Amino acid sequence: MTELSGKxxxxxxxxxxxxxxxxxxxxCLRSVLAQVGAPFEVVVVDDASTDATRERINEVAARDSxxxxxxxERNEGAHLARRTGAAHTRGRFVYFIDGDDELSLHALALMRGIVTSxxxxxxxxxxxVVSCGEESEASSVLVERALNREMGHVRDEEILLRAFGGLSGVRDSWSVVTCLYEGAFCRAAFAAMADVRMGYMEDAYEFFVLASRASRLENAPDLIAFTYYLGAGRSGYGFMALDVFCSRQREVHALVREVAAFAEADGRETLRFCAEWFERECLRTLSNEWTVRLQPADQVAAVPALAETWGIASTCTMLASPLMGRATWVLQDDARLSDQLFHAWRAEWDRLAAEAALPHEQEFADLAAALTQVDARMAMRDAAARIDAEREAELVRAAETRARRWYMRIANAFFPHxxxxxxxxxxxxxELRR
Known part of the structure; x- marks a missing residue:
């Protein structure tokens, strides 16, 4: 154990x-306290837990100075917990870790090595990344690959643009807990952040502020510093209840507004550009979650909540991509023209489009063309069905006529006119008819 001495x-x-x-x-705390090779401190922020978390923390703190x-005393969310924790630090560097994750055995040695060189x-x-709960092993592989992708160093505005501007083919991660920060820089950045509660994806806002103030970022994904337990907290890819999704999309909307406000206050055109890109990326993220994490009935029920929060145009932006994909799938086989999910999505789209004029965007124009094709294909199918029905009815009438003629010949033979x-x-x- 490396104790701190005096000042x-x-x-x-x-x-x-x-x-x-x-x-x-x-x-988590055992993994931190097991680090060796340099003096360190541990600042634990208990965000007004209602279970025995604080007692477990105090047990450890009583044994290690x-x-x-x-x-x-009041739960305020992860952003304000990190902001509070940063203000209480004294270290040359700051590293954030969530209470349900843990450091790797040699994390501190790796940190000392990189800041020295x-x-x-x-x-x-x-x-x-380790899957837990309902998360699959495949999910952990995808997340680990995304978090460990970047290499080399990045400078100045490129730091922000690679994470929030689509500068590279694949965006850089905006995860705050994968990074080690220079101490004074970190404390000043968190002090400049909004002193408000944030929800889902709050680390995106935090990294936006950090990246906007940094002049150099070093990527070292080969230095494995911690284990992230996917599914232990709010992260994951499993099915989501309707009320959870509705709450989450409101949190994301508030987050987008905070990023936009920070960019506007800063005044740099690059930040405004990145804030606008971030809003579009959040719409894409919510679109994916709406598509894959809600049950079909909940998808339909969620659309009014999305429209109330984001407005009709942004909600249509969220629906356009999945609806286009479903329409393309339907057009591949006439047997799918009666697909119930497509028609449920289509009904919501038509309802929104009837309430307000949509902006002239290529995505909307392409979708309108695809829906027109579906309508034409359905009209052709219905017309063919009517022709078949009429032909069948004609065959039945002809058979009935022939049958009547056969009976009439017999009747006329036995009962002459x-x-x-x-x-x-x-x-x-x-008499029988009366």
């Missing part, structure tokens, strides 16, 4: 944020 400045301040993670928090506990405000390190038997039969028939 010695720790190399790294590990900021652990915790909310209702009693099952994981001591595992490197642990300082900041106990919040390179100079930057932000160092993005590698991570290992004008005969008494014919008149008696006719009278009996009229």
């Amino acid at each position: 010695e400045v720790p190399l790294v301040s590990f900021v652990v944020i915790a909310y209702n993670v009693e099952a994981y928090i001591q595992r 490197r642990v300082r506990v900041v106990a919040k 390179r100079q930057a405000e932000i160092y993005r390190l590698g991570c290992r 004008g005969s008494r038997r014919r008149r008696v039969l006719a009278a009996a028939y009229r």
Whole structure:
């Protein structure tokens, strides 16, 4: 154990944020306190947990003087927990870790090595991703690949543009917990952030601010610093309840507004451009979650909530891509023209499009053309069905006519026209009809 002596400045301040993670928090803290090779401190922010998280933290803190506990009396979310934790740090560098994750055994040694050999405000390190809960192994592979993709160093505005401007073919990660930050830089950046509660994807806002202020970022994905447990918190790819999705999309909308406000206050054109790109990326993310994480009935029920939060044009932007994909699939086989999911989505699209004029965007024009093709194909199918039905009816009528003629020949043979038997039969028939 590397103890701090007197006024010695720790190399790294590990900021652990915790909310209702009693099952994981001591595992997390053990992984931090097991680090060796340089002096460090641990600032644990308990975000007013309602389970036994705070008790588990205090048990560890009582045994190790490197642990300082900041106990919040009101739950305010991960952003304000990190902001509070950053303000309480003293280290030359700051590293954030969530209470349900853990550091790798040699994380501190890797950090010491990279800050000795390179100079930057932000160092993005590698991570290992482990699926838990309902998450599949395939999900963890995809997330790990995305978080460990970047290589080399990035400078100045390119840092922001690669993460928020579509500068490269694949955007850089905006995860805050994969990075080591120069201490003074980190404390100043978090102090400049909005002092408001944020929800889903709040680290995107935090990294937007950090990236906008940095002059150099070093990528070192080969240095695996921590283990991320996918599915332990709010992350994941499984099915989502309708109320959870509705709440999440409102949180994302508030996040977009905060990013836009920060960019506007800064005044640089690059930040405004990146804020607009970020809004489009959030719409794409919500579109994906609406498509794959909601049950079909919930998809339809969620559309009014989306329209109320984002407006009709933005909601149509979210629906356009999945509806276009479904329309293309339907057009590949006439047997799919009655696909219930396509028609449920189409009904929501038509309802929104009837309420307001959509902007002249190519995506909307392409979708309108595809829907017109579907309508034409359905009209052709219905016309062919009517022709078939009429042909079948004609065949039935012809058969009935032939049958009637056969019976009439027999009737005429036994009951000739004008005969008494014919008149008696006719009278009996009229009596039965009454």
